[in-house]
Amino acid sequence: MLTVINRHRSIRKFLCDPVPKDILHKILMAGTKASTTGNMQVYSMIVSTQPEIKHRLWESHFKQDMVNQAPVIITFCADFNRFVKWCRQRNADPGYDNFLSFFTAAIDALLVAQNIALAAESFDLGICYLGTTTYMAESIIDILDLPKYVVPVTTLAVGYPDENPGLTDRLPLEAVVHYEKYIDYSEKMIDEIYRQKELLEETKQLLKENNKETLAQVFTDNRYTKKDNVAFSKALLNVITKQGFMNNG
């Protein structure tokens, strides 16, 4: 178990070999074993394998090659549609058209996704999360015919790896763990925590490629800019509203 967890690295190049049906079934079943709020299972997984659909998803996901390449793309959705329909058929009045319900369903979906990621890796498949899912939720809703009360929150590309990257660096454990209460970071602590990352050969190359003075600037100026974040914030809030989750009284 720990072996599988500890050897994780994202895979972005896939062989064209399909994922055998029995393995896919075991992986999907593993997803359903995750904890879920009140055992409501307020999530759905959309498993896309057809080239035409993957091609449209590829366009949404900023044309990242792996979306076309990976034999299986799984879109994880916060989903109260099924539960609300059940309530209505059972003479019960659902009150799940609000932000709390969206967030609850998103939590459900994300725990399922991580079970699926690890189950896939235990079969020597490679996975990569697509953060573009929340940025492009509106077009993904359109491609996958997602109804009201369904919002995509993350996506996994799954397939046999065609690359063998090393492990990604991580901050030291004490950077992300606090004991008893949160101890806020002093300037000195920030310097210490990020030192190792800043000294990596990879970082030096990034600074050169991006013509930046610090690694932080690569993030703020190029990778995750305020302009993009603001635009995607508006888009995501609009999607949550449009899918019926913003009736907060």
Add this chain to the structure above:
Amino acid sequence: MLTVINRHRSIRKFLCDPVPKDILHKILMAGTKASTTGNMQVYSMIVSTQPEIKHRLWESHFKQDMVNQAPVIITFCADFNRFVKWCRQRNADPGYDNFLSFFTAAIDALLVAQNIALAAESFDLGICYLGTTTYMAESIIDILDLPKYVVPVTTLAVGYPDENPGLTDRLPLEAVVHYEKYIDYSEKMIDEIYRQKELLEETKQLLKENNKETLAQVFTDNRYTKKDNVAFSKALLNVITKQGFMNNG
């Protein structure tokens, strides 16, 4: 790996035995192996073991006994505080005070949480997620001294089990998986999907205890009511705003 995933059930009664330090360390390390957006690691874990702090958390988490009982309570937070401080110390202008950034950080935190849950279970520890975290985020922020750009999104109670419950029922796989695109549920499908759950002995007892006609009514009228959901939606949106994540342009 699949064995650990497939035998999961939530544990709500714990022995008072502490979690050995080396095991806790391995579990926390396993958390950091999860995928994280752009390798930013925009999450924090607060590990609480002191009775006084657990007692205050117990009050926030609707006085659920397991919060006092479990030797370790881990609160998982969406955290851009560390990253923003780093940006500012590195002559970079962070644009992470918006909803997209909050949601990105929440995804990071939830994937870490599920790694931790599975790692703990691989050491024969029991875990339970506390959904009350988002309802009571404001008071948890107060108890744990969480600064701006930090929002708690879920909590795990962790310890050695003092009960041995069976597996929880789940909907059939075809209820939560769609192939290629989302196929919306017909009335007949809803009936079929929920039939097994509705026929459980446990369900019959619940209807009697709650004096309800259908299981769905137990959810809508007692467990997850519109009134509570609306109140907690407002509270959660206020917390996200107060912690600095609602400057969307």
